[in-house]
Amino acid sequence: MTRERADWQAIADSLVPRTQAFINGAFVDARDGRTSTTIDPATGKVLANVAECGDAEVDSAVLAARTSFESGVWSRASSDTRKATLSKLSELIMANLDELAVTDSLDMGKLVTEAAAIDVPGSAMILQFYAEAIDKLAGEIPVTPPGSVALVRRVPLGVVGAVIPWNYPLEMAIWKLAPALAAGNSVVLKPAEQSPLSALRLAELAAEAGLPDGVLNVVPGRGETVGKAIGMHPDIDVLTFTGSTEVGKKFMSYSGASNLKQVWLECGGKSANLVFADIEDLNEAAEFAARAIFFNQGEVCSANSRLLVQREIAAEFIAAVVAQAKAIKVGHPFDPESTMGPLVDRGHADRVEQYLGDGAALGSVAAGGRRLTIEGSDCYIEPTVITGLPFDSAPATEEIFGPVLSVIEFDTEDEAIAIAHNSEYALAASVWTSNISRAHRVSDRLHVGTVSVNTVDALGVTTPFGGFKGSGFGRDLSLHAFEKFTGLKTTWIRY
Ligand code: NAD
Numbered sequence: 094m095t096r097e098r099a100d101w102q103a104i105a106d107s108l109v110p111r112t113q114a115f116i117n118g119a120f121v122d123a124r125d126g127r128t129s130t131t132i133d134p135a136t137g138k139v140l141a142n143v144a145e146c147g148d149a150e151v152d153s154a155v156l157a158a159r160t161s162f163e164s165g166v167w168s169r170a171s172s173d174t175r176k177a178t179l180s181k182l183s184e185l186i187m188a189n190l191d192e193l194a195v196t197d198s199l200d201m202g203k204l205v206t207e208a209a210a211i212d213v214p215g216s217a218m219i220l221q222f223y224a225e226a227i228d229k230l231a232g233e234i235p236v237t238p239p240g241s242v243a244l245v246r247r248v249p250l251g252v253v254g255a256v257i258p259w260n261y262p263l264e265m266a267i268w269k270l271a272p273a274l275a276a277g278n279s280v281v282l283k284p285a286e287q288s289p290l291s292a293l294r295l296a297e298l299a300a301e302a303g304l305p306d307g308v309l310n311v312v313p314g315r316g317e318t319v320g321k322a323i324g325m326h327p328d329i330d331v332l333t334f335t336g337s338t339e340v341g342k343k344f345m346s347y348s349g350a351s352n353l354k355q356v357w358l359e360c361g362g363k364s365a366n367l368v369f370a371d372i373e374d375l376n377e378a379a380e381f382a383a384r385a386i387f388f389n390q391g392e393v394c395s396a397n398s399r400l401l402v403q404r405e406i407a408a409e410f411i412a413a414v415v416a417q418a419k420a421i422k423v424g425h426p427f428d429p430e431s432t433m434g435p436l437v438d439r440g441h442a443d444r445v446e447q448y449l450g451d452g453a454a455l456g457s458v459a460a461g462g463r464r465l466t467i468e469g470s471d472c473y474i475e476p477t478v479i480t481g482l483p484f485d486s487a488p489a490t491e492e493i494f495g496p497v498l499s500v501i502e503f504d505t506e507d508e509a510i511a512i513a514h515n516s517e518y519a520l521a522a523s524v525w526t527s528n529i530s531r532a533h534r535v536s537d538r539l540h541v542g543t544v545s546v547n548t549v550d551a552l553g554v555t556t557p558f559g560g561f562k563g564s565g566f567g568r569d570l571s572l573h574a575f576e577k578f579t580g581l582k583t584t585w586i587r588y
Contacts, residue, residue, distance in 0.1 A: 101198075114150050123150055167274075196294060204426045220270075251278060254323040256282075256323060276575055358567055364395055394520060394564075449477060456481040519561035519564050
């Protein structure tokens, strides 16, 4: 069913956001009653006042998680029970699709149609994948001396702390929760301060699905307080983080300064899209190149924010990408005509605007380049293409996390690979060529977590997602995600 703006607005108007922390199966205020606002970037209006947790709430949430874990109510529940509960949660997500899509759109500005078509069904599907995987994992019986048998099993680790960003609020929560809960852990989740609402609703749906009290706790609040308290907590066993490289480094030091909890990081990126002159269809490649940076306002960790194009076709290719950028309609995320919404908040728009200035000074702006005010909100940035940038300049190497594409021309394969590697990050890369040898040769040499060939940003629940270098080292999605949330345990029996 195609919905009009008024239809989405009606859903938004009927929303009653959950604003309290969710601890031990109940919604509770922060102990000192403190709240902070979450703002709709499309209008600048306050959406809700949300409990601003602190150390006390983190302590309560960890205690609830620990108690539930030790009780065995979830950690030792049968695989059938866990599968049924997580499947039920997946169904409830789909049953509340519109509400969840509107919630994330309001909280961080993404197009509501994309949240409804991608984020929410994707979350339900990922949860279902892990629910189904629970009883497909088996242990090992390695060879041991006669008169003995050793059983090697994957066991849950205990209390998982999960700290997530705002670009895919519901989906990032699910990427962490689904494998962590499927494996039998209890979780304390901190959503980003910009986008706490869908995680709180998710906790309520999880309770409705039958997840026992204390198994999932959600503590909204600021990174420097709640995030740090989770990172430093002596009774959290594993920390899973998605966010910036800068904050990822902090979690490593929190762990070292506290209990040596395992830390798994999914951090930033500055992914390169290498387009060779032998591509089969220039217009298709240009369309993908534009989508790879402008989708979700460019607020995607694996966005292909550097376009490396071979000189012979550069002029034609850039013109095609510029045409794509100019065709994007920036506007209110509920408007069906809009193909790009606002950035998450004014602070982030300020930061991206700074890069627009730097880019214009160092290169030339081929499309966009301006911050826009739409319906009273100045969180909008035009889809921007900057050419002629030195490959090692700040806009061409730093993660902008907005709709800004840096274009760099190259002559040879070696040069393209060297430029692609000139980054502190190593999350993803794309390669466009019709030469199969080149496709293999270049993708073999690119040192990144995922190489997409003749497509961009390829990603699926069955394949691991994550990076190398400053992009971190955890892997979300696929059965490999269980490696983060389980430990190998050996039981050696002499007989
Ligand atoms: P961020 O690092 O600022 O915040 C992420 C989370 O960390 C938030 O919940 C925040 O409150 C918390 N935090 C902030 N400061 C903290 C501190 N001092 N101690 C503890 N916790 C703290 O990132 P962001 O701005 O929310 O999101 C954008 C970043 O996320 C980008 O760098 C992007 O590349 C990255 N990202 C990575 C992936 C991936 O899978 N690799 C996916 C999405 C986003």
